[in-house]
Amino acid sequence: xxxxxxxxxxxxxxxxxxxxxxxxxxxxxxxxxxxxxxxxxxxxxxxxxxxxxxxxxxxxxxxxxxxxxxxxxxxxxxxxxxxxxxxxxxxxxxxxxxxxxxxxxxxxxxxxxxx
Amino acid sequence: xxxxxxxxxxxxxxxxxxxxxxxxxxxxxxxxxxxxxxxxxxxxxxxxxxxxxxxxxxxxxxxxxxxxxxxxxxxxxxxxxxxxxxxxxxxxxxxxxxxxxxxxxxxxxxxxxxxxxx
Numbered sequence: 001x002x003x004x005x006x007x008x009x010x011x012x013x014x015x016x017x018x019x020x021x022x023x024x025x026x027x028x029x030x031x032x033x034x035x036x037x038x039x040x041x042x043x044x045x046x047x048x049x050x051x052x053x054x055x056x057x058x059x060x061x062x063x064x065x066x067x068x069x070x071x072x073x074x075x076x077x078x079x080x081x082x083x084x085x086x087x088x089x090x091x092x093x094x095x096x097x098x099x100x101x102x103x104x105x106x107x108x109x110x111x112x113x114x115x
Numbered sequence: 116x117x118x119x120x121x122x123x124x125x126x127x128x129x130x131x132x133x134x135x136x137x138x139x140x141x142x143x144x145x146x147x148x149x150x151x152x153x154x155x156x157x158x159x160x161x162x163x164x165x166x167x168x169x170x171x172x173x174x175x176x177x178x179x180x181x182x183x184x185x186x187x188x189x190x191x192x193x194x195x196x197x198x199x200x201x202x203x204x205x206x207x208x209x210x211x212x213x214x215x216x217x218x219x220x221x222x223x224x225x226x227x228x229x230x231x232x233x
Contacts, residue, residue: 035221043204045158045224091158100146100170103208103222105158 002027002094006106013082014114020067021077021109023092029053031097034068034075039089039108048090051075079111087113117141121207121225128197129233136192136228138207147190148208148222149182151175158206164190194230202232 003026013019025034036048051059051068058066063083067076079086092106120139128134140147149161163170164182181193190209194201208222 033221037224042226043229044226045206045208047221047223050221093158100163100165102148102160102163102171103150103158104160107157 002029002032002096002104004092004094004104004106006092006109008109009107010110010112012112012114013079015082015084017082018078018080019082019111021079021090021092021111023075023077023106025073025075025092025094025106027073027094027096029096033095033097034066035093035095035103036064036066036075036077037091037093037105038086039091040085040087045091049077082113084113084115087111117223119207119209119223119225121205121228123228124226125229125231127231127233130199131196134194134197134230136194136205136207136230138190138192138209138225139188140190140207140209141211141223142188144209144211144223146170146210146222147182147184149192150206150208150224152204152206152227153200154203161192161205197230197232199232202230204229 005024032053034051038046038048049061049064063080065078089108091108093103095101122137147164152158162172162176179195183191204227206227207225210222211220
């Protein structure tokens with residue numbers, strides 16, 4: 001079974017600064033997918049970014065980028081130029097490559113962006 | 116952009132009562148999921164559904180739970196006899212059909228139904 005660990009319960013960053021959220025996972029699979037989801041106070045689950053394990057290049061989406069270290073089973077999210085709207089809970093998630101694969105989530109980290 | 120819609124947004128039910136949570140997945144999606152998030156905790160997988168049958172279920176998904184796709188558009192989660200510990204946010208998710216290129220077909224989540232058991 002896969003596990004996803006987010007050991008930091010909360011972080012705070014000044015607006016316009018950069019912050020990195022950590023995530024580690026454990027799996028015996030060689031190919032899989034990793035995701036970061038954002039959950040603002042409204043409680044929606046919004047996909048931020050995704051990474052395919054067989055791709056060495058780190059995924060980027062505008063201000064969001066990941067540092068994927070497959071050997072270390074590490075998948076951190078970097079948010080550049082933090083904005084007040086980035087304040088939310090962030091969940092790291094794992095999915096196998098099967099067509100019907102479920103998402104396995106970490107416990108999440110609460111990010112607060114200070115004005 | 117198509118969305119997964121869930122109703123109601125908030126459901127309050129007496130303990131022991133049956134409750135049905137409703138979801139309308141994105142129309143061309145074939146895989147459907149229910150997840151649960153107890154307040155302050157992580158999101159947990161409940162069940163996945165494909166081709167009108169359950170594909171996988173977690174240990175949380177016991178005999179009190181059932182899922183159904185009654186009319187080709189709705190996807191429902193029923194809890195037969197609710198318990199206090201069923202109080203949580205319930206998320207429905209869906210994704211398209213082909214197994215290839217999963218990375219281009221992530222799960223799309225609804226806004227959730229907050230279930231409060233009294």
